[in-house]
Amino acid sequence: MILLIDSYDSFTNNLAQLIKDTTNQEVIIVHNDAFQPHEYESFYTQIKQHFQYIVIGPGPGHPANAEDVGIIGWLLHRIAEDSISVPVLGICLGFQSICHEFGNRVDRLTEVKHGQIYDIHPIGENKLLLGLSRFPSVRYHSLYVDLKTLNEEIEPLAFCLEENKTGLDDGEILMAVKHRKHPFYGVQYHPESICSESGRQLIVNFTEIANEVNSIYRESLAGRQNNYFEGLRGHEVHETSLVEGSKLPFQLDKITFEEIHLPESITAIDVCDHFYQKSGTADFVLLNSASIPGEWSIIGFPIPGESEVITHSVDNMDQIVLSKYKSNGKEIVDVHGHDGAWRYIANAMHDRFISRDEIKSKVQNYPQREVPFFAGYMGLISYEEGQHLVFDKIKPLCESTPDLKLVFIQRSLIFDHVTKEWFIISINDWSNWTSDITHELSNVKPMDLDKIALSVKDLALEEDVDSIKFELPSQDFYRKQFAKCQEYLHSGDSYELCLTTQSKIYLPSYINAWDIYKVLTLRKNPSPFSCFMDFDDCCLLSSSPERFVSWKDKGKDKMVELRPIKGTVRNTPDVDIAKATEILKTPKEMGENLMIVDLIRHDLYQFTENVKVTQLMTVEEYKTVFQLVSVIQGILDKRRGYYGIDILHRSLPPGSMTGAPKKRSVQLLQDIENLQNGCRGRRGIYSGVVGYWSVTDDSDWSVVIRSVFHYKQDFENTKETNVWRIGAGGAITVLSDVDGEWDEMNLKLASALSAFK
Incomplete structure (x- = not known):
């Protein structure tokens, strides 16, 4: 030994x-x-x-x-x-x-x-x-x-x-x-x-x-x-699973799984917009893959008054709030701390598990490609729900800042971007919803892009345009933050510190989130992991390029994949893939990426001994940027008693958003980032994750970057104005230059901020 x-x-x-x-x-x-x-x-x-x-x-x-x-x-x-x-x-x-x-x-x-x-x-x-x-x-x-x-x-x-x-x-x-x-x-x-x-x-x-x-x-x-x-x-350092005991039987009484044919020009956003325009409200949640490596778009349709919603806040650590979608009633469940909240969610899903084999046995004409989502949770998890934070330093942004928000979806419409197939799926639903939505989808038409605002400011009344205000990071404060990072990097306290900043946008309160999302996604920044999540207390509009973690069946086991991004250069007419590679394949950029790859390997080895780096520091092209991307995969042996949710829980916050070593870096960053005004010791939804978790125990979560979010009870909201928040940042290493890092942070900020100007 x-x-x-x-x-x-x-x-x-x-x-x-x-x-x-x-x-x-x-x-x-x-x-x-x-x-x-x-x-x-x-x-x-x-x-x-x-x-x-x-x-x-x-x-x-x-x-x-x-x-x-x-x-x-x-x-x-x-x-x-x-x-x-x-x-x-x-x-x-x-x-x-x-x-x-x-x-x-x-x-x-x-x-x-x-x-x-x-x-x-x-x-x-x-x-x-x-x-x-x-x-x-x-x-x-x-x-x-x-x-x-x-x-x-x-x-x-x-x-x-x-x-x-x-x-x-x-x-x-x-x-x-x-x-x-x-x-x-x-x-x-x-x-x-x-x-x-x-x-x-x-x-x-x-x-x-x-x-x-x-x-x-x-x-x-x-x-x-x-x-x-x-x-x-x-005293031994080892992990235990969040899942307790054996699975309770979950009865799959009914599953509807039907392919539907829509015109090739129809997109997931067209479908959502049709339902929004019809009802005047966004009774859907959307995970929309607009480019590789995302392959699926998933539209979840929560049932008002029926679909379960789970809310947790680190402001009220020992409680989970259970409610029904768009319903006023709520139930408080005592969970005994941060890990208790995660344990509750893990076991709630464990009790709902349905095997793929059972689903396939009840579905005729199952497609050749495995479908990722049949029913389950869709939602978001904030940075503060991760490990290693000092919770005493975190101040609420509203009365109880939502840090975890999940809604259970029984009804969904999904689109396979590879095969161009649409599927309507529902489980244990005895209503006429399937036939109703099939009929309604026949009325969906492509949006007229000429009628979509070029900027969010165009959504404001003429007399209110000047009321749109921006509160952006201070370069003077940033220089002080950068200097503190360098001190810790040179003292041996960290190898890499992912310094982030917060910006605020003050918008007229009548501007709705769906219209902002259309500007952000259709006009400005198509992305592999776009999302629209509009809940009763928070709203996230994401155009993220970065997968955090996914897990899916591979034989009798689960394959876990993480795709960290470190290294960014603007995609302009004078920068092609060769030029981007020359810029990104430098000691600084490769060092940043390597540190996160090694950190992620460490995280995965907590739960499996079968870990491989299948792609190391490859330059990938996106519409607005080139990125340096690595891929790390692990086979999760079910016989050891671990699940994908264990990896998600113990790997947050994403290493690409913290630096390494993670524990010390997270805690240093809490103090450093507080130097910027208005942070209140928390990043909030920014640099958390958003995604889905299917009842088949398949899951995909992206890092919340290139995104805007809003708390509906934000202390800074007024009757006339809502505050929307944007985070942006980058990895600080000893090879970093303060002006270069400031410029890179602003490049990332601009990808989301451009929708508002």
Whole structure:
């Protein structure tokens, strides 16, 4: 058994999987602060009895800060004092801790490297890098130990060459060390990164070192591995599923699944507009794929007074509000905290699960392509519903800010953009809705685009145009925020900080959301993951290009996919795919993307050992921008008891909207972003997710970017004016330039803001 001490890094599970795959040993992960000082000695006794070796993983901070490293410094000295030597391998912060604890300075790099690939040069023949000559690996570090000033206790084993030698002797940066007396080894680089080579060989070599040490200093560990300190299990880092117990039977009494033929010119927006114009209200929710990689448009038709709506707010953490769509009644359910709200939703859906096989057995002429949605939840989840936030710093934007809003859909109309097929679907619906909507769809006509406003300002009465106001980010405040980000990036507290800003638009209250959506989508910014969600307390109009996570059947298991976007360049007549690739395939842009890829791999490894990067940093073209996109997939083994909802829950907020390491970055950003006026400590719906979750346990969620949203009880609303909010931002790294980041933020802001000007 191998012990991995985690310092709250976002790459730890990648390292654990590398060790598991290489050694075929169980890896136990504990946080560096899992034990209190009075428990240290007891913990150490169990370590030396039952673990082959210890790996001290990477993490934010400095090895001299007790809050950053917890037990690590104490443990190294305790092992050094003992006659029984426990082998230790340090990675990044672990490497720095070994150097620091034995008398070497850990200073800030002049040229910080986050997500950069460098050749590692072994020094002579050494056991740690046995069989390796020069090999490439990824550097994620702001701090370093000077190779030229190492004391006699630490022996250098490898270095890399820094091409910019400013302030660094000969440009040689220390990359690997060993303690001359104790079996302590460390590497500064990250062997577990997707772009690092020879990580497996490093673990093979260190395991051999550990076996040799154990054969000399420690009696056999065989036979003890299932009898180790049970108290450790209470401190072990591992996930449990939100779903409790076995599934209750859900009776599928009736399903209607019919293909309907509409003119090829008809779009999902045409259909929605027809129903809106007929009733004067938007009794629908829309997820509309206007371009690849989205393939489906889904129109859900909630039933007024019947369809269940779930609302949760972190302002009232311990309660979920249950109501019926467009009905005044509500029921308060106590859920005992943030995770309790997620657990309630997971089990509510679990009890409604219907297998695809059951559906197919009751559907004639099932199409060749698998349909993604039959019934289930459609809705949105805010940034604040994610992990790691300090909730005391979050202030409400209205009396109870809706952070999670889901409506259960029994009736839907979906369109396959690949085959151009339309399907009407309903479950357990005994009304005449299917025949009624079939008849009504025959009356749908394409919208006259000439009658759609060119801008939202054209929706205002002439005398009110001047009343439309914009409150945009302050560049002076942004410069201060950028400087704070750089301080944390250089201090080792973060590798990447996704700094966002909030803008406000004050519109006449009579301008309706559906008309705004048509301007945003049809006139300005068609996108793969567009949506229209208009609830009783909030409204989201999204034109997002970024899938966050999807899961769907693959044989007996579920395939999970995430598609992070990092790197953006404007799509203009003088920029083609070749030029965009030249711009985006730079160390800065690729470093940003790589960090999020490694972070997402870490998130997935919590629930599956089958994770693959199927697309790494490919340039994709959209109507308004080119983006650098990666694709990470995992096979979720149902037999381990995990579900897609577990991944969604534990992976929020999206890593592409936080940076890495995620926990420290999220908390730093809460303080940094509060420097802009009006934020109130929350991003709200922006940089959360929106999507669907089918009763077949298939799901697709996009990141809420390039979007506008509105709270209907916003403290800043007046009788005459509604405030609409837009978020925009970008990843700040040590290679970022403040003016360049300001321009990129404004480019992203403009894609949504242009609809209003």
